Amino acid sequence: MDPELAAAVAALPTPTPPEGTPTLEESRAEFNRVIALPFINWQKTQVPEGSTYTVRDRIVPVEGGGIPVRCIVPTVEDENATFPVLFHMHGGGFIFGDIDLDDYYLRRLAVDLRITVVNVEYRLTPEYTFPTPLNDCIAALKWVVENTSDLKADLTKGFILIGDSAGGNLAAVLAHEARDDPFFSGRQPTGQFLREPWLAHPDSIPERLTPHYRSMEENAKHDLPLAPTRAGLDGLMLVYKPPLTDPRFCPLLYPSQEGLPPAYFQAMGLDTLRDDGVVYERELRAAGVKTKLDLYPGVHHGFHAQFPTIPIATKLWDDARKGVEWLLRGGE
Template identity: 45%
Template sequence: MDPEFEKAWDDRRTDDFVPPQDIYEFCRVANAAQREAALAQPHFEEGHVEDIYMPMRDGYINTSRAWWPSGATGQEPLVVWYHGGGFCLGDAAFEEELCQRLCEGLNAVLVSVNYRLAPDYPFPTPINDCWDSLQWIASHSRELRADKESGFILSGGSAGGNICAVLSHLARDAGDIHITGIYLGMPIVVHPRVVPEIHQASYRSYEENKDAPCLSQADLERVINAYNPDPESPLYSALLWSDGHADLPPTYFQVGEFDVVRDDGIIYERVLREAGVKTKIDTYPVPHAFQGAFPELPIVKRFNDDMVAGFRWLLGP
């Protein structure tokens, strides 16, 4: 493990802290910690931000957020971001600093998508919201002052990576939404109970890293149980997509070597590559969601710099 992260974690850790067992209290505490961390992050003054409103299939109006870079001309590529949080935490501003940084660093229009959360809205409502939102965004790109021909990227980390893996297949199969690239940060792509036999020998991180910092196996199971997906549904376990993975867009992965879902990313990258998908993967000696815990560490800067470089790889020359 990265020695500077390990020291910072050991210095902060308190053995008497027990995470709340009630899922609502767990979410309240986790959201409060995330908001506190977000306040400590730098905020960009450049560009423009506004909320956007998208109707869902059941009439719900999804309020999401969009950023435009300074000097935007309407020719910028479109990046869609799906926040993490285990399907139970966060909102469209959950990773605001990251969204602002990508918007300016890539000179792209960035839309951060909200979706209704478990436990109040379990599977499949969140993924349905995300698919409905993507279809709205794709058909309203001109109103968003973005140029899909310059690039149309789906991106997200953790639960957001799960969402992007699913949406990439839905968009491919629909045929009328041309996604040009996918970013998957520490993604979840299969329920541990339904890992295909061919991959079981490689699927070790769920046990090897079950006591990892930041996100343990128990933490993960708490939020996934609240989301309550059908483990065998490809709308959760994208690895199981019945029509396979050929003809998906180029995909960039960032994976933590000490992450409980490390092997989701490792296996899925290999599966895509073997299906003929262009892939790129970077790995780091860190656990899940490490960058939010200690944003000042050099390993976080490396991760963030690599992320921007990976997005540029997706956008092409």
């Protein structure tokens, strides 16, 4: 384990095991207490001056209702200025998280990179099962295309999908769906940023690729916070309910990976999901897609949110900005 991370983990208070099986509300409250609120408090130390951006929440119509999207637009002297777009989907295993989870960090990116950010609050499982979260994001992506004027957006300057963990799954699948949907003809995403993405269940991996998936077994022996386990993924499949053979859950199963936008990956060395990103990057590269992979040794899934100030997390945040810039240059 990375030595600074090991020290930070060792300093954590010993958790008190819950009595009985926690309810969904209790589990979400614990996620917010242990992960979301400390992460948000750190982000607040990074937030730019309020005069440098505007924030507006909108409701995107979806089947059965509407979902919030938070739009962050840089403020510049030129009132006619337009910006590329960063389309963001939060992590949380499709069960946890909302648009507040990464909000202040995204405000920082919007200002520093002069990019409009659209942050999506897709509906969560178990209240909403597959493919509702994906369909919500597709509806929001189409909403962006139809509302570029309101967003001061110019999609020809960049249209980047970004997601962490479950959000990385959605970003990878959206890249495929937009590639194949005539609605996006001439307005397709120009890049995808997949951080520690969950892209397959062990039982959905194509047989030819199973020898390359070693991280689930290699890293299962580490008792690490936030580590996805085989049992945990099995439980998530039971509530999210994606068919194992559906490429909208496992993008490795699409007939072709060709024609996708450049892809930037961040993968964690001790993550049981490490090879989801590593193998998918290799597959995209083999299909002629421009790719860039940053692999962080000695760290686990979600470490950057739990310990955002340790040196390797600082490097991850710096690399993330460079990764977006690389995507804005078309992978050059």
